[in-house]
Each structure stands twice: as structure tokens, then as C-alpha cells.
Amino acid sequence: MIKAVTGTRDTLPTDIPKWNFLESIVESVFSKFNYKEIRTPVFEDTNLFARGIGESTDIVGKEMYTFVDRSGESITLRPEMTAGVVRALIEHSLDKKQNLNKLYYMGPMFRQERPQAGRYRQFHQFGAEALGSNDPLLDAEMIIMAYDIFARLGLKNLLVKINSLGVPSSRENYKKILRDYLQPYFEKLTSESKKRFDTNILRLFDSKEENDRKIMEDAPLLIDYLDDESLRHFEKVKEALLASRIPFEVDAKLVRGLDYYTHTTFEVVSGSVGSQSALCGGGRYNLLVKELGGPDIPGIGFAAGMERILLACENENSFSVKEENLDLYLVAIGKGLENFIYSNAVNFRREGLSVDLDYLGRSVKAQMREANRTNSRYVLLIGGEEFDRGEVVLKNMGTGEQKIFTKDDFEKILLTVKEN
Ligand code: ATP
Numbered sequence: 140m141i142k143a144v145t146g147t148r149d150t151l152p153t154d155i156p157k158w159n160f161l162e163s164i165v166e167s168v169f170s171k172f173n174y175k176e177i178r179t180p181v182f183e184d185t186n187l188f189a190r191g192i193g194e195s196t197d198i199v200g201k202e203m204y205t206f207v208d209r210s211g212e213s214i215t216l217r218p219e220m221t222a223g224v225v226r227a228l229i230e231h232s233l234d235k236k237q238n239l240n241k242l243y244y245m246g247p248m249f250r251q252e253r254p255q256a257g258r259y260r261q262f263h264q265f266g267a268e269a270l271g272s273n274d275p276l277l278d279a280e281m282i283i284m285a286y287d288i289f290a291r292l293g294l295k296n297l298l299v300k301i302n303s304l305g306v307p308s309s310r311e312n313y314k315k316i317l318r319d320y321l322q323p324y325f326e327k328l329t330s331e332s333k334k335r336f337d338t339n340i341l342r343l344f345d346s347k348e349e350n351d352r353k354i355m356e357d358a359p360l361l362i363d364y365l366d367d368e369s370l371r372h373f374e375k376v377k378e379a380l381l382a383s384r385i386p387f388e389v390d391a392k393l394v395r396g397l398d399y400y401t402h403t404t405f406e407v408v409s410g411s412v413g414s415q416s417a418l419c420g421g422g423r424y425n426l427l428v429k430e431l432g433g434p435d436i437p438g439i440g441f442a443a444g445m446e447r448i449l450l451a452c453e454n455e456n457s458f459s460v461k462e463e464n465l466d467l468y469l470v471a472i473g474k475g476l477e478n479f480i481y482s483n484a485v486n487f488r489r490e491g492l493s494v495d496l497d498y499l500g501r502s503v504k505a506q507m508r509e510a511n512r513t514n515s516r517y518v519l520l521i522g523g524e525e526f527d528r529g530e531v532v533l534k535n536m537g538t539g540e541q542k543i544f545t546k547d548d549f550e551k552i553l554l555t556v557k558e559n
């Protein structure tokens with residue numbers, strides 16, 4: 140038997156309502172903040188990600204689904220959306236049409252990671268990017284939107300962590316200080332951290348290795364070496380979060396490791412999903428658009444993992460979705476009524492009712508069971524003596540009440556079902 144590829148998952152009909160609910164909240168919150176949806180291709184030129192995410196990151200280093208297509212081009216399934224959104228902005232000169240572009244997206248992403256709870260190879264993210272302004276209020280806006288979405292989902296066990304990575308000039312100076320601090324411990328570092336020591340030294344704060352963590356415990360912190368402008372920017376972000384009643388914590392060890400990140404970085408972590416606890420992450424990237432060949436405009440964004448969010452919701456039992464129901468189930472009593480029933484079903488559907496009928500030649504009892512299983516609000520009983528008299532019986536499944544109609548009273552039946 141052929142099975143779904145490792146790390147990919149089917150979303151079965153029974154799971155769809157909660158996905159729909161999540162998607163509707165995402166759309167609703169983003170549109171209240173005036174973000175417009177953008178959709179970009181699922182695959183892109185590999186160079187876009189190599190340049191846009193950075194060669195020294197885990198994503199580019201070991202997680203991308205990259206292949207050469209039949210025309211010899213190197214293609215990569217998108218591992219995240221920021222690069223694609225920025226490419227689209229540049230390609231369509233969106234920045235020339237309006238100075239600030241506030242965009243959001245939702246869709247599948249692909250990374251070849253070790254599958255585990257909350258970590259898949261095809262997973263889904265929603266996220267937002269605001270391109271064209273360095274206003275710290277936008278940094279705060281990203282965090283507020285993420286938080287509001289989580290709150291609307293009923294999630295409680297949340298921690299918002301924020302930090303500032305400042306600007307490259309003060310960061311370069313700090314990197315030297317960090318390097319000096321780490322030099323004596325170099326031989327004790329894990330091989331991964333040794334590599335990062337040269338390529339992306341800030342990422343050593345991300346190490347999960349106990350020994351690395353001990354060494355990093357007393358390391359000098361970037362936040363203590365920030366320039367005045369960066370500090371002012373960070374203060375304004377914090378003020379806006381306080382004013383919007385977002386509980387947060389400054390985590391001076393939160394680094395997101397990309398060289399183009401500037402100023403704010405943040406993460407929202409859930410206490411309800413075990414070790415894969417980050418629900419979303421984001422930050423300001425004032426150098427990225429230019430790095431990708433576009434104009435010198437600043438940007439900020441975040442991305443959130445939808446599977447992880449739904450896992451947290453399940454574990455906290457944070458919301459329940461209404462059971463799906465049908466308006467009307469047409470029950471056939473006896474044979475020979477197929478044409479009448481079928482054309483009525485089609486007409487009721489065209490008038491806006493959700494309607495189903497039996498396609499399996501089942502007994503009346505089995506059809507009634509099916510009406511119950513599909514949570515039908517009404518059943519229309521067609522056939523038997525009543526039908527011989529030119530009548531059909533409409534049963535309200537909630538109250539048990541039955542009403543008789545003449546069999547051609549389509550409008551009246553429609554009205555009754557629609558009214559309740
Ligand atoms: P992690 O540290 O968990 O690997 P990350 O830093 O790689 O996360 P981002 O690239 O910032 O994650 O992506 C944003 C969000 O997307 C994450 O916070 C997480 O919720 C989700 N996410 C990332 N990778 C996966 C994955 N393989 N499966 C499911 N969700 C994921």
C-alpha cells in the first residue's frame with residue numbers, strides 16, 4: 140500500500156472545521172489591522188532562499204527540498220514565505236504604488252526535518268509582513284496581531300518573548316566581544332556550535348546542548364551593547380505593547396540568527412505543546428529587501444505554525460466548533476420516487492438549503508439513521524399512503540413536530556425550513 144510521505148499529513152473532513160475556524164480568525168484579525176492577502180508560488184528559484192534566508196541558517200543548510208527540474212533549473216519548495224513575499228514586492232514594484240505595504244499570507248511550507256509532534260515536513264504557516272516603514276509601532280503591531288489571534292482561539296498558556304538585535308554596526312562590535320568571551324571555551328563547544336562560532340556566532344544562544352548553554356549563561360549580552368537609536372526603538376516597541384495590554388518578557392538571549400535581522404525579534408511560546416513550543420516567531424529585517432535586489436526599504440514580519448497552534452488549542456481545549464449539520468434530508472419510502480426526490484433535492488439546494496438523500500437503496504429506518512448522523516434539522520418523508528394522497532410530511536428533527544404539505548408545495552416547505 141502506498142502511504143503519505145513521511146512528515147506529511149492528511150487533513151480529513153472531521154478536522155476541517157477547526158482549520159476553517161483558525162483560518163477565519165486569522166483573516167478576520169489581519170483584515171482589522173488592514174493587512175491584505177498575498178499568494179505566491181509554492182516553489183521558487185533556489186537562489187531566492189539561499190540569499191533571502193542565509194547560507195548559514197539551518198533551513199538553507201539542511202532543511203530545504205531542492206531539486207533540479209527537467210529544464211535544469213534548481214527549484215526549492217518554499218520553506219517560509221518572507222523571501223517570496225519580498226520577491227513579489229520587488230517584481231511588481233509594490234513599493235512604488237504605495238509607500239507602506241501591509242501583507243499577510245497562509246499556506247503550506249516544506250522543510251526536511253525529523254518529523255515529531257508539532258514538526259512536519261509539509262506544514263502550514265500564516266504570517267504577515269509590513270514593508271516600507273521603520274516605525275516601532277509596526278513592530279508592536281506584529282506582536283499584537285499574533286497575540287490577538289491566539290487570544291481569539293482561547294489560548295491561555297502563552298509567553299511573549301522579545302529582544303532587540305540593534306543595527307549591524309553595534310552588532311559587529313558586540314560579536315567581537317562575544318568571540319573574545321567564548322575563545323577560552325572553544326574546545327568545549329559542540330561541533331555544531333564550533334561551526335556557528337565562525338558563521339553565525341549569535342546562534343550559540345540557541346543551542347539546546349546542556350554544556351553549550353552553561354557556557355552561554357554568563358556570556359555578554361547584545362542588549363547591553365546597543366546604540367542609542369536601537370535602544371530608543373526598542374523602548375517604543377515595549378511602550379506600545381504595554382499600552383495594548385500585551386504581557387511580554389524581554390529575553391536578551393532570543394536571537395533569530397539571520398544577519399539581516401535588525402532591531403526587534405520576538406517569539407510567542409506555548410506551555411501546552413511540549414518541546415516544539417514556539418507558536419510563532421518574527422522580527423524586523425531592514426536590510427533584506429535591498430539584499431534581494433530591491434529598494435532600500437525596511438520591513439518587519441512574523442510567521443506562525445498552524446499545526447502547532449491547533450495542537451495547543453486541543454491540549455488546552457480552548458475552543459469547540461459547532462457540529463456540522465444539514466438543513467434537510469429527503470427520505471424515500473418505497474421505490475419509484477427517485478426522479479421526484481432527486482429533482483426536489485437539486486431545487487432545494489439551488490434555493491440555498493444544504494440537502495442530501497439516499498444513494499444506497501437503504502431502508503426507511505436506515506435513511507432516518509443517516510438523517511440523524513448528518514445532524515439534519517428537517518426530514519422530508521416522501522412516499523407511502525401520504526404520497527398516494529398527494530402529500531409529503533416534513534419532520535422537525537429537533538422538536539419531533541410533523542407538518543403535512545401537498546407534494547408540490549415546494550415554496551412552503553422551503554420557507555418552513557429556512558425560517559427555523
Ligand atoms: P523551530 O525552532 O521550532 O525549528 P523555527 O525557528 O525553525 O522553529 P520559523 O522559521 O520561525 O521556525 O517558523 C515560524 C513557526 O513555524 C514556528 O514557530 C513553528 O510554529 C512553525 N514551524 C517551523 N518549522 C515547522 C515544522 N517543521 N513543522 C511544523 N511547524 C513548524
Ligand code: MG
Pocket residue numbers: 197
Ligand atoms: Mg526550525
